[in-house]
Amino acid sequence: MNQEVNNYLNRLEKWQAELTELRKIILDCGLKENYKWMHPSYSDNEKNIVLIHEFKDYCAILFHKGVLLKDPENILVQQTENTQSARQIRFTDLLVIQELEPTIKKYVKEAIRIEKLGLKLKKKKTSDFEIPEELEQKFEENPNFKKAFKNLTAGRQRGYLLHFAKPKQSKTKLSRIEKSMERIFDGYGLTDCTCGLSQRKPNCDGSHKQLEKTGYNN
Known part of the structure; x- marks a missing residue:
């Protein structure tokens, strides 16, 4: 197991148990664990397959080429309108993750197969x-x-x-x-952090609300 991932999970105040469970399930699929983009990332033969990440209202497993998955359970979510390839499975409950373990593994293994076949999405320019x-x-x-x-x-x-x-x-x-x-x-994107407090730069994670509470206007 990757020590940086251990440190990441230990720092979490929310979703720690859920992401730890997702980590176990993904490692059972034979993927290599890394720490990229400030989150646990999992690869096969140096090809990125999935990562796990947390948000305020949910945690998730993200499939980098999720749009190519068959999704028979209709559980994949497009994170934003601008996201073309990646798809998430979102969770808010540890028991649901445990119940869905066979399904999660099925999706992960299909994602591995897609990468081995070299399938790619033709992205819109x-x-x-x-x-x-x-x-x-x-x-x-x-x-x-x-x-x-x-x-x-x-x-x-x-x-x-x-x-x-x-x-x-x-x-x-x-x-x-x-x-x-x-x-x-100013060169910022629609969801970019402009206050400098975000832990998910360049994206905004809502940290600017701390400034609003103190009455400070950046």
């Missing part, structure tokens, strides 16, 4: 995503805003495009764009 008319309008009005948007990473651009395109009403789309302009000029 940023250019494949629709650019809302409201955003095009803002680009015409402010070329510097367009430049700032284009300077974002492809993943951050896709996240904003999905966020802006989701509302049906034009005024709602425009409102979302205007509220995001400052973040875009």
Whole structure:
């Protein structure tokens, strides 16, 4: 077992028992344990298969190529709209994990098989995503805003495009764009941490709420 993973689990104040159980189940599938991206990660022949991670309301096992799994139990979850390949199985109860052990192992073994076969998802490029008319309008009005948007990473651009395109009403789309302009000029993605307190950088984990409680405005 990886000592960094031991340290990670020992530090947890929540979901420790659940993630420890998931760890045991995954190791039973013959995967190698690593510590990557600040979480326990599991690989086969140096190929990443799954990782386990915790959130405020749930913990989860994440399959890096989960979209390619058959999912007969209909338990895989797309974490965000911008997530193309990875899928999660989420948990909030230790007993449920124990009951689902055979299913979890079945999914993990299929994920290993998919990696051994070299199967890959053809991901959508940023250019494949629709650019809302409201955003095009803002680009015409402010070329510097367009430049700032284009300077974002492809993943951050896709996240904003999905966020802006989701509302049906034009005024709602425009409102979302205007509220995001400052973040875009600063080079931040839709879910990036801007307070500097997050333990999941670049993603925000809600640590900014500590600032709100103390009345400090960053």
